[in-house]
Amino acid sequence: EVQLVESGGGLVQPGRSLRLSCTASGFTLGDYPMSWVRQAPGKGLEWISFIRSKAYGGTTEYAASVKGRFTISRDESKSIAYLQMDSLKTEDTAVYYCARDCGGGGCYYYFDYWGQGTLVTVSS
Amino acid sequence: EIVLTQSPASLSLSPGERATLSCRASQSVSSYLAWFQQKPGQAPRLLIYDASNRATGIPARFSGSGSGTDFTLTISSLEPEDFAVYYCQQRSSWPRTFGQGTKLEIK
Numbered sequence: 001e002v003q004l005v006e007s008g009g010g011l012v013q014p015g016r017s018l019r020l021s022c023t024a025s026g027f028t029l030g031d032y033p034m035s036w037v038r039q040a041p042g043k044g045l046e047w048i049s050f051i052r053s054k055a056y057g058g059t060t061e062y063a064a065s066v067k068g069r070f071t072i073s074r075d076e077s078k079s080i081a082y083l084q085m086d087s088l089k090t091e092d093t094a095v096y097y098c099a100r101d102c103g104g105g106g107c108y109y110y111f112d113y114w115g116q117g118t119l120v121t122v123s124s
Numbered sequence: 125e126i127v128l129t130q131s132p133a134s135l136s137l138s139p140g141e142r143a144t145l146s147c148r149a150s151q152s153v154s155s156y157l158a159w160f161q162q163k164p165g166q167a168p169r170l171l172i173y174d175a176s177n178r179a180t181g182i183p184a185r186f187s188g189s190g191s192g193t194d195f196t197l198t199i200s201s202l203e204p205e206d207f208a209v210y211y212c213q214q215r216s217s218w219p220r221t222f223g224q225g226t227k228l229e230i231k
Binding site for chain 2: 063115
């Protein structure tokens with residue numbers, strides 16, 4: 001069974017850093033693209049970062065709102081994807097979800113599995 | 125950036141009724157569009173991908189149609205568990221973008 005579990009959220013001051021983790025089970029992390037999607041309180045969904053599968057070099061994509069401040073990575077030996085968030089702003093306050101792209105059965109590059117989310121609050 | 129505009133913003137219907145939700149893209153996304161359902165306190169769930177394909181385990185009352193810039197999610201006969209927020213999302217180009225959502229409420 002595929003499972004994604006996020007951790008690492010919490011209260012952080014503006015300008016500080018935080019690293020989120022997404023522990024994957026039930027599949028080989030490096031074989032699938034992964035994304036982070038966030039949702040500000042009471043708002044809609046915003047995709048923010050993506051890492052390609054190992055077969056496609058593990059290259060990355062970012063939303064303009066986080067480019068240069070956030071970094072997505074993964075440790076295949078631990079089956080964990082990360083989101084390093086630097087220079088945090090109050091507007092980064094949101095629930096952060098990790099999501100896996102589907103990669104088979106006719107479904108490619110859509111978010112088929114999601115974690116339960118972890119809340120990040122940026123406030124002084 | 126491709127902007128997805130969903131309509132209506134909210135929809136009040138009764139169980140058993142038919143729901144029709146729309147998503148319009150600011151430029152063509154071909155058929156690279158998905159629909160998600162989100163209930164309060166839960167992560168989104170993939171319903172439809174490539175505009176018209178149901179994801180694994182999704183009931184047949186959910187169907188998607190459209191291509192290019194205009195898309196529709198139809199729920200043929202609403203069940204109590206279908207009242208939620210629905211988002212469309214495109215993967216045609218970076219950045220991946222979501223619509224602002226349609227809230228489906230019980231009348």
